Amino acid sequence: MLSAALATFALLVLYASSGFSTLHEGRGDNDSMLRLVEVRDLLGGQGWFNLNQTRMGLAGGFVMHWSRLIDAPIAGVIWLAGALGAAPERAQHIAAVVWPLLLFFAALNAILVIARRLAGEAALLPAAVIATTSLYYVGIFAPGALDHHNAQLTLTLAMLAGLVTSRGRFWPAAGAGACAALMLAIGMETAPYVAVGGLCAALAFWWRGGEESPTAIGFGLGFAVVAGAVFVATVPRSSWMQPACDAYSFVQWAVATLAGFGLAGLAAVKPLTRTRTGRTIGLALLGAAVASLLVFVYPQCLADPYAMVDPWLKANWLAGVSEAQSAWDLVHDKPAELATYYAYPLLGIGVLLVRLWRRPRRADLFVLATLLAAYVVTLWQVRGSLFLLPLTAIPLAAWIAEARRRASERPSRRHLLAMAVSWIGSFIVSWIALSIGINAGLAAMAGKPAEAMMPDNSAACYNKPDYAGLAQEPTGRVLAPTNLGSAILLYTGHSALAGPYHRNHDGNRLALQALMAAPEAARSMLQGSGVTLVVWCPGNPESASLVARAPNSLAAELARKAAPAWLQPTKADNGNLDVYRVLP
Secondary structure, three states, X not given: OHHHHHHHHHHXXXXXXXXXXHHOOOOOOHHHHHHHHHHHHHHOOOOOOOOEEOOEOOOOOEEOOOOHHHHHHHHHHHHHHHHOOOOHHHHHHHHHHHHHHHHHHHHHHHHHHHHHHHHOHHHHHHHHHHHHHHHHHXXXXXXXXXXXXXXXXXXXXXXXXXXXXXXXXXXXXXXXXHHXXXXXXXXXXXXXXXXXXXXXXXXXXHHHHHHHHHHHHHHHHHHHHHHHHHHHHHOOHHHOOOOOOOOOOHHHHHHHHHHHHHHHHHHHOHHHHHOHHXXXXXXXXXXXXXXXXXXXXXXXXXXXXXXXXXXXXXXXOHHHOHHHOOHHHHHHHOHHHHHHHHHHHHHHHHHHHHHHHHOOOHHHHHHHHHHHHHHHHHHHOHHXXXXXXXXXXXXXXXXXXXXXXXXXXXXXXXXXXXXXXXHHHHOHHHHHHHHHHHHHHHHHHHOOOOOOOOOOOOOOOOOXXXXXXXXXXXXXXXXXXXXXXXHHHHHOOOEEOOOOOOOOHHHHHHHHHHHOOOHHHHHHHHOOOOEEEEEEOOOOHHHHHHHHHOOOOHHHHHHOOOOOOOEEEOOOOOOOOEEEEEOO
16 A cells, blocks of 8 residues: 555656646547536536536437446545635646546555465565556546546456455455446446456356355445445436446346345355355356346347447447547557557466466456456457556566566576566556557658657647637537537537537537538538537547548538638637637
8 A cells, every 4th residue: 555655646746747737738538528517517506316418419418328426526526625715726626636646546556456466575566666657658547537437447456456355255355346336337338347357256156165155245245235326326216217228227237236136145055155066057047147137128238339329420420439449440550559559468468377377376367357358348449458558567567576586586697687578578668669669660661751659639629728719709509520529518608519429419410410511511401500609620630530531521611711601700819729600
């Protein structure tokens, strides 16, 4: 815990030395911006169960699929800072610093607990150093990162820490089950990790019977009880019987209740704990019951999580979202990044396989299962790397600990070289440097300059000053690329027709089709939509994508600074934005 506290303090000093630049520099973090809008609405009197985002989309807005479990602690810090005398904006800045760093501390502490279980005290130093580097690199713990991914990663690590320390102990397993329920309630993208946690508890009971009964009972009860409590606390009574596949609902609660209480009940039956045959039959029946609930009652939740998205939006919007790209997409578009996202984690997987080949260990199996789940998720969508890269630090810390032990016991040039290789190979920055080198080499072979590995958002219109002029316009609804929707809500009093959220299908479809249509056709489409302002950002990646797909469109005209006659440019200082009033 002391190591985690020191690392958190060091990170705080690092961010403070830059004046907490991530609070002000636009990073394209739409989710964090909209989260702050949602928290403001809550503090401003919007109901706890009311998740309707009325300022985005068509008139009336749409219901967000997020959880109040993230809004509550952020709102609490803002309220406390305000009660202690901080001005509203300063209170928000305090919360935007405190909340991510608290999660960083908890995440790193969980990693250290797991690393110690794998390789003893010798793994603590390398785990602290490597994990801090990885957690810093993924960027979800930086000041201003109010999105739910940092909380989900922290809960995943806490669940894994509870499982690896739970052998024959009820309370660590119960804590792991509680973390699994909270992960599921916050967002469905953690469902694979929840499933792995439950499988680890169940298979440990299957293999060792009564010795692991407290693990299965604790995990099952923690999962089911907390899942039920969260359901009552966050889902409005009017929606209790309404299933949803992209948000916590009756579906997830029913599965958690059946799986959790079922596992705990099986592990509590003494005759089943005595024979592996009995445990096999019991767990098989429970698995069949859970699978039947999903397959026969809620089969829609086994489909693509974006199945509800309009097919046109899938092709013309979702396919271009960078975090939704697959490994195959990277092979075609950014092959150099495969080294960081996929080769580096394979090293961690290889370390675990070697350790298990030498001596099967319970903790190694649990870590391997979680790491493999994260790897599969990342193959599907690259945003899975937010979990995969920090998880990779755990086995690599064990690798370094073993190399240090050998070098200490039998000093030789070979062992010292092996220890150096383990340190260098375990740092994610080594693999980032390799990716940069591959990128430069591929560019040289193609006879063109190397593309930047990290996007330059300096002109992408994510900074508050860009919206100063827009904020002075009479309140209305703004047509803009989806990437700007959250910033419009955060920095102005306007509504945004589009935003990067799949539930806003009507608003997004109308906005994108209008921007990709001929100017006069776009004007006809917007009739009756309430759009009074049109905003364009030349430096935003989505803007370039729209122009490339529709070179004779309204978007192309805006890019050429040749807006049609029905748009009147404003004269205020709009930073990187171009702002137009829609004429009657």
